[in-house]
Amino acid sequence: MNDPEINLLRSLETEQQNPRTMTIDKASTLEMVKLLNEENRRITDDIDEQAENIANAVDIITFHMKRGGRLIYIGAGTSGRLGVLDASECPPTFSVAPDRFIGLIAGGDAAIRDAVEDAEDDPYAAQAQLRDIALCGNDVVCGIAASGRTPYVIGALQYAASIGCKTICVSNNKNCQLAEYSDVAIEAVVGPEALSGSTRLKAGTAQKIILNILSTATMIQQGKTYGNLMVDLSASNRKLHDRSILILGKIFPEKTREEFEAALEKANGSVKLAAAMMRTGKSAEETKVLLSQCDDSLRKLFELVLSGDRNDA
Template identity: 50%
Template structure:
């Protein structure tokens, strides 16, 4: 692509994520220890940038949870590091929260191959951003979080435009104030992390901010949907040795039973922690426990309320 063929929003001048960081101009002359301390010092400011966006993050969580309550999905769309982090967050929701497959989806420009390889030019097509949403049957009950550190990625802008056109929630997440993407979204999250230590390498501070915010969005939505009890991961899928042990520990913690009793309760409850806890504390069968949970949208606290059994 020649300079004359570049889209109008391709100019990176003025983006804080592309600016040269004055504190790292002598990066190649630093000792290794000085290098590590500099990166650590720069990273320390990322949490403050995320904190500045707290209200918008909270509003986004509520939007996502409301959409998911009515059967919709959370879909991330991004390119490069942003896309990979979206796919990562989506892939961790089923084992952590027992979220149904496909309830949280990560789309990356260039498709699955782009997860481990650079796909040049994939991010430059707004049409592909739309097409990838259409391919998964993206609908008006869904919520889209378009992720781009620069705030001007055409692939993501195309996805945001499609989401708005069909009445879905369209949220832009960027690391540059006043970015192009914010004009294509219903709501924007902006974490201004400033210039990177390595100029333009947004897998660094911008990537760290992205991971932090996506953790908040998916975890916050799942908490709102009753996937936790207090701060306990009671809806996990016990599919490996570590998670089996965690499930046993959760049942012991919540019911004060023995390890053998916890294992027996989980076996009788098909490994479902919430069901096992309700069986023990409310004195009901696994089937009745599931019915009680279904009646309160899976929220263990509400299922236990009134039974004098809540721990």
């Protein structure tokens, strides 16, 4: 078959037939599980090869978010859903405003649950969605597509670049089309899928890992953690309230639950503010000012208090 479109699709790494799973339909259930998991084991090494590109992307996102910009994920199908998922998980994890991380998907919100397969072919729909959220030059747009050639995502990156946005792409094929419109191209080539072309498998898993790293590292850079403790979580239920107590207990092992409860009440449930107040001995309002002067970083505030203690001595 000498069809240019078919030949292009055939050339993609994500469309190749995996020699290790050619007879998976004849495998026992246990063998099938092991085959699928063995393919997943290969993913992290492929992502590690993209570490420098991922780090560059994090630095770009951090720079713009510190100046009020947003991170917009945009993709179709599985890729779009993964962007929506990561964006939706950042506010409760890091207490950021819901509009700082935005996930857009081809076909709109209805496509999160029900496939709208032909929506990925419309580059202008992506541009309309970006205009609807008032995309501006301080935002960063991250296009996600396993193939690296989805028209909807290409249209998004073209529009973003045209108004001065920094652009990132996450794909699973080398030298993909999306890279032409991206300041940073993250191309995690995970090889042929266990089921040929089913990029909800390894490609989707790799994308999820990469998006996790992008958002988490960006939030760490903005002082949303103390060490590896989520001091900016939103304690919106009992489990998260108890987690807040556990976090304070790791920072102040010598203090009691009663002290933590009292500090959280004064801090209106903010773990970071409660910890800062316990360390400084100041009121909530005074401590908020200090945190602001320390770039909202608990680490920097603790170091400031420690240096003050040394000067007093």
